[in-house]
Amino acid sequence: MIYRELGKTGLKISVFSFGAMRWRSEESCYEIMNRGMDLGMNYVDTSSGYVGGKSQVWTANAIKHRRSEIYFSNKSNWADAPDESKVRHTIEKQLRETGLEYFDFYQLWGLGNMETLKKALAKGGTVEGIRKAMDEGLVRYGPGFTFHGPDEVFKAAVDSGEFLCATISYNIMSRKQENLIDYAHQKGVGLFVMNPLAGGVLAMADGKEFEFLKGPGCGSCYGALRFLVANRGITTCLLGLTDIEHLEENMKALEGAEDLDEAYRIELGAKMAEVQYTKGNFCTGCGYCRVCPNGFDPSHFMQAMRDYTIYGVRSENLENWLYSKYVHRQTPRQELAKCKECGLCEEKCPQKLKIVDQIREVKAALAV
Ligand code: SF4
Numbered sequence: 001m002i003y004r005e006l007g008k009t010g011l012k013i014s015v016f017s018f019g020a021m022r023w024r025s026e027e028s029c030y031e032i033m034n035r036g037m038d039l040g041m042n043y044v045d046t047s048s049g050y051v052g053g054k055s056q057v058w059t060a061n062a063i064k065h066r067r068s069e070i071y072f073s074n075k076s077n078w079a080d081a082p083d084e085s086k087v088r089h090t091i092e093k094q095l096r097e098t099g100l101e102y103f104d105f106y107q108l109w110g111l112g113n114m115e116t117l118k119k120a121l122a123k124g125g126t127v128e129g130i131r132k133a134m135d136e137g138l139v140r141y142g143p144g145f146t147f148h149g150p151d152e153v154f155k156a157a158v159d160s161g162e163f164l165c166a167t168i169s170y171n172i173m174s175r176k177q178e179n180l181i182d183y184a185h186q187k188g189v190g191l192f193v194m195n196p197l198a199g200g201v202l203a204m205a206d207g208k209e210f211e212f213l214k215g216p217g218c219g220s221c222y223g224a225l226r227f228l229v230a231n232r233g234i235t236t237c238l239l240g241l242t243d244i245e246h247l248e249e250n251m252k253a254l255e256g257a258e259d260l261d262e263a264y265r266i267e268l269g270a271k272m273a274e275v276q277y278t279k280g281n282f283c284t285g286c287g288y289c290r291v292c293p294n295g296f297d298p299s300h301f302m303q304a305m306r307d308y309t310i311y312g313v314r315s316e317n318l319e320n321w322l323y324s325k326y327v328h329r330q331t332p333r334q335e336l337a338k339c340k341e342c343g344l345c346e347e348k349c350p351q352k353l354k355i356v357d358q359i360r361e362v363k364a365a366l367a368v
């Protein structure tokens with residue numbers, strides 16, 4: 001295992017850690033957690049919202065007999081913890097539910113705008129509540145925040161000097177917020193990465209154009225993870241594991257990875273950008289196209305089509321794919337019928353993607 005120092009705390013966090021949002025059962029959670037800890041993984045990120053509320057309990061049950069070997073991180077969303085007293089109440093409730101005496105880390109979940117940040121930092125705000133919980137031994141380190149928002153909010157949070165660590169979504173095909181990694185690193189804030197394999201899509205990328213990502217005895221996850229490990233600004237990658245086989249495969253990416261450098265990262269990133277460019281749809285998921293007057297969501301549609309076309313997920317029927325990855329409630333045909341092909345969304349796309357052509361193509365394929 002490779003360990004990275006967290007800011008100036010002296011804590012050493014394993015570069016691969018557990019993102020506990022995809023457990024399939026309590027048994028597999030136990031098996032994966034314990035095997036991962038045997039392999040040196042020492043950080044787990046959970047919440048009371050993952051896996052229908054079961055994740056934090058299953059995860060706690062899996063590690064109780066080895067409590068000192070792992071940093072257990074929990075979090076509150078803004079609705080549950082808008083101020084000092086409510087976050088305190090939430091922390092106590094989560095400790096009761098998990099049966100743990102303390103959390104090692106505590107995070108504010110889903111920071112996304114300046115107003116929320118200001119409220120969290122204000123007197124009587126969430127940050128103060130977490131700090132009090134730290135003073136009383138309910139939480140050991142923090143606060144941290146998980147982030148889905150504009151760069152300036154992230155930078156303001158880091159600049160406040162109040163946060164020990166931050167978690168962002170980042171991977172080799174979605175690098176829009178790469179600058180935030182450097183920013184946090186320079187300011188001594190730990191940077192944790194969620195979605196390191198783009199929700200598993202990068203692990204499935206099997207076409208010949210992805211040969212450059214594959215490693216000995218493993219698929220595209222090998223290069224995708226080594227790309228992250230080569231970035232010294234990343235403290236840890238939260239692996240959302242579902243199977244023990246995935247854990248074993250992911251771990252192969254660490255073999256000889258200590259010496260991976262910037263040149264390796266640049267080379268791999270350039271190859272991925274070339275594949276994305278050649279394939280045409282390199283949607284970053286920025287969401288700027290969500291302006292449809294008819295209620296269609298081009299962003300999720302384009303991301304679903306990106307994954308379908310770029311990553312060669314051809315085992316799936318297109319309609320089933322769109323249903324599972326995109327629309328969920330309506331049928332893809334009902335959803336696509338909302339689009340009147342006005343082009344408004346396309347004008348907003350910073351990547352200049354041909355959204356309307358993609359919609360037309362899929363409408364034709366599904367006979368909408
Ligand atoms: S082309 Fe117009 S109608 Fe279709 S999704 Fe874009 S904004 Fe909506």
Ligand code: SF4
Pocket residue numbers: 282283284285286287288289290298299300302303348349350351352353355
């Ligand atoms: S604006 Fe373009 S890149 Fe951004 S989500 Fe929409 S299609 Fe994707």
